[in-house]
Amino acid sequence: MNQFPRAILHVDGDFFFVSCELASKPWLKDRPVVTGHERGIATAMNPAAKKLGVTRGMPVYRIRKLYPSVIILNSNYDDYEIYARRMYAIVRRYTPVVEEYSIDECFADITDSPERFKMGYEEIARSIKQDLETELGLSFSVGVSVNKVTAKMASKWNKPSGLTLIPLGELPKYLSMLPVSKIWGVGRSTSVMFRKLGIVSALDYAQKDPNWVQTTMSKPCRELYEELRGVFVHKLGENTESDQVSISRTRTFKPSSKERDLIYAQLSKNVEAVCGRLRRNGFWARWFSCFLKTQDFSYRRLEVRLPQAVCTPEVILSVIRSRFDEIYKPGILYRASGITVGDLTRSEGLSGSLFAEPAEKTLKAGRIYEAIDLLSHRYGYNSVFLGSSFEALKGQKPELRHIGIPFLGRAA
Helix, strand or coil: CCCCCCCEEEEEECCHHHHHHHHHCHHHCCCCEEECHHHCECCEECHHHHHHCCCCCCEHHHHHHHCCCCEEECCCHHHHHHHHHHHHHHHCCCCCCEEEEECCEEEEECCCHHHHHCCCHHHHHHHHHHHHHHHHCCCEEEEEECCHHHHHHHHCCCCCCCEEECCHHHHHHHHHCCEHHHCCCCCHHHHHHHHHCCCCEHHHHHCCCHHHHHHHCCHHHHHHHHHHCCCCCCCCCCCCCCCCCEEEEEEEEEEEECCHHHHHHHHHHHHHHHHHHHHHCCEEEEEEEEEEEECCCCEEEEEEEEEEEECCHHHHHHHHHHHHHHCCCCCCCEEEEEEEEEEEEEHHHCCCCCCCCCHHHHHHHHHHHHHHHHHHHHHCCCCCCCHHHHHHHCCCCHHHCCCCHHHHCCCC
16 A cells, blocks of 8 residues: 555644744843744743743733743744745745745655655655754644645644654554544534544544545535545645735734824835745735724725735825825724735736826836845845834834844745
8 A cells, every 4th residue: 555645744833923933032042932922922932931821812911920931022023934835945945836835834744755866755854954953943744644634634643843753554643643623624613513523543543434524514614524535635735826816915013003104104015024035035915905904803994906006005005005094093092904916917917007107117216125135135124214104114123123143044
C-alpha cells in the first residue's frame, strides 16, 4: 500500500507573534512574554507565560494583577508579515504548490519533491523545518500526512518544534487519540452534536458507516469524514501572483478616539502600508474599499472604483480626504480602520481613462516610491512616511516597529 498517495505538509509557527518579538529582542528570551497590549487582551504568549497561567484573550489588566512578571508587548503586524513572507518563500524552495493559509502557517504539496531532491518525505520536512528555524530564528512545528486535515493534526501533535509524519497506515492510531473537539474545523456546536451521537474520538467518526454519513451529515462533515479516512478532498489554494485578487490591511488603535485628524491618520497609515504591499508584489489596483470601525463594533464604509490603476497612496488618499465625512461622524468613538484594494493588474497592463491623471506622472511617482521602499527596507518600516500619517505614528517608538536585519536570515 502506498503510505503517501498524496504528501501534504503543514508548517505552523510556534507562538508566532511572541517568537517574532523575541527574535529581535533576545534579552527577553527567558522571560514570560505576551503580545496584545494594543488590544487590551493577550493575543499570543510564550511557554513561560502559559506556564504561569496566562491564556489567550485574557485581559491585560488581569495579567498585570495576577502575573506582574509578565512582559506585555504591542503586536507589530507589519513585522510579522515580513516573517510570514520569508516563511512562504523558504517552503517554496521545495515545492511551488504552497497555500498561505494564515500569517503563521501554510500548507504545501510535496508529493513530487522526493524525485526532485532525491530525499524522502521525512528528510524533506526536516530540511524545511531546519531552514525555517535557522534563517528566521523562530520555532516551527511541521507535520506531513495524506491531506490537509491530517497534516494539520500531525503538525500539532508534538508542539512546540515538533516534526510528525502520519502515513496512511498509521492514521487509525492517531485518530483514536484525538478528541472530536480537537479536529481542525470542528467548532463547539459540531463537537456537541458529535458527542450526542456517541462520537468521542476522531476514529469513532472515521469508522462510521459511509451510508449513514451520506444521509445524516452536512456536506462539510461528509468532507471531513473522507479526509479522516485518508482521502484527499480539500485541494490546496495555491497563492500565486496571478491568483491574488485583493490586498487588505486592518489595524486596531488604542485608545479609541473621536479625534478626526487622528482617525484619518490611522487610515492613511493603512493606505500607505497596503500600497507598499502592492509595489512589493508588482501589482496596481483599480478599486478600493475602506472602513472605520466604531467602539460598538459597527462599520462605516466607502467603496470607490478608481479612474486608473495605482500602486501609490496619493490618489486613494485624495479620494478619502474629499469623502471622509461620509464615514466619519463627530462625537463617535472609533477603534479601528482598514482598507482593501482590488481588481489588481500588472504595471505593463496599465491603461488610463481620458479623464485620468497621465500614466507618465503616475509612473514617475512609482519611481519615487521605489526609493522610499529602499529606505524602508534598509532603515525600517515607516522610516519615511506621508505627513497625513504623522498623527498615527508620532507616539510610536521605533524599536517596537523595526526588525533587526540579522534576524531575517539570507534572502530567498
